[in-house]
Amino acid sequence: MNKKAGLGFYIFLGIFVFVIMFPFIWVFLTSIKPLDEIYYSFAWFTTDPSLNSYVSALTTRPLMTYMANSIIVSSLTTIIAIAVASMAAYALTRLPIKFKGTILGLVLASAMFPPIAIISPIFNLINDLGLRNSYPGLIIPYMTISMPLAVWILSTFFKKIPFELEESAKLDGASPFQTYRKIIFPLAAPGIFTTAILVFIAAWNEYLFALTINTQDSARTIPVGISMYQSQYTVPWGDITAATVIVTIPIVVLVLIFQRRIVAGLTSGSVKE
Incomplete structure (x- = not known):
């Protein structure tokens, strides 16, 4: 049987x-x-x-140009989003801040807006700043997509880290930023890495903002370039x-190289001791 x-x-x-x-x-x-x-x-x-x-x-x-644009935009978006989101998630989960649940709820709610609903004001902002057909012109709107999701995911990982470690660091005279940089961030590395992969793939596959903001062929990313x-x-x-x-x-190569870290991040904290 x-x-x-x-x-x-x-x-x-x-x-x-x-x-x-x-x-x-x-x-x-x-x-x-x-x-x-x-x-x-x-x-x-x-x-x-x-x-x-x-x-x-x-x-x-120019397929190679499209690939280079996507790699640069996705990489910079991931680095900036993870840097800012990790500090925001640390503050919302580890520091004594009032209305943490409400703030996290608002962060998650902001991710629920469909891109088509915010494309008009973002386009006007990018156009007024003179950033069309440039890397910052895509990175800024991509941050609006990736930041809320990254903050929410990282918050779940930071909550699983024992608070005793943070208390010991405070007794040793460490500041909140030192505690975040030397203790919390390294311990949450699997979750941070998994979140970075998700942010990178989301930026790599994004189509609507790339189609609307970057109209020059030399500034297009892969999804828009293939449609052309x-x-x-x-x-x-x-x-x-x-x-x-x-x-x-x-x-595919990225996922295969870092598959162990991705699995470690996805399963982090799933088993209780």
Whole structure:
């Protein structure tokens, strides 16, 4: 009975993984098909794999420029958001501040606004500051998306750290900032790292602000850049799927390299001693 249950579990797990991975598998298989097989016939696998779509994706549009813009904007957004959110979360969870729950509730509520509802005032702000088609012009609105979520997630991690450690640091004469920098921040590193990955991916995939604020081709990010591959009369699915595969590689590599830290952050505090 146990063997049957184990076999059933692995069959279910295999089906689940296949369903989750199917869109990515299909995109890759399409990217290596010749154009006539993409548009005029249907087959799961091609008998004549080709890299022409990858060459076209890299030469038709400045894909590497889009990737560089996304990497810079996402990285700077993550660094600034984590630095500010971690200090805010520390203050809201470890310091004697009144109405902590109300403040955290308001922080979470601010993350509930759909981007389309705030795009107009943010666009006017960025335009008045003269920051359109620049990195700060995207980092500022991205902060409005990432900061509330980062503060809320980090607050849950900071609450799990024993208060006795902080009290011992106070007895040794440490200031609140020293306690945060030397004790709380290192102990919450797994959670901070997981939050940073989530913020980075959210900034990497953001489309609406990038489409509205950065209209020059040299300032576009990957989601907007890929959408520009289509023309008035045709949709070059080969180029689009090839570009999708290329720009997905950095995220996959990032997750694979730091998967242990991500899992450690997701499971931090889940087991009580």
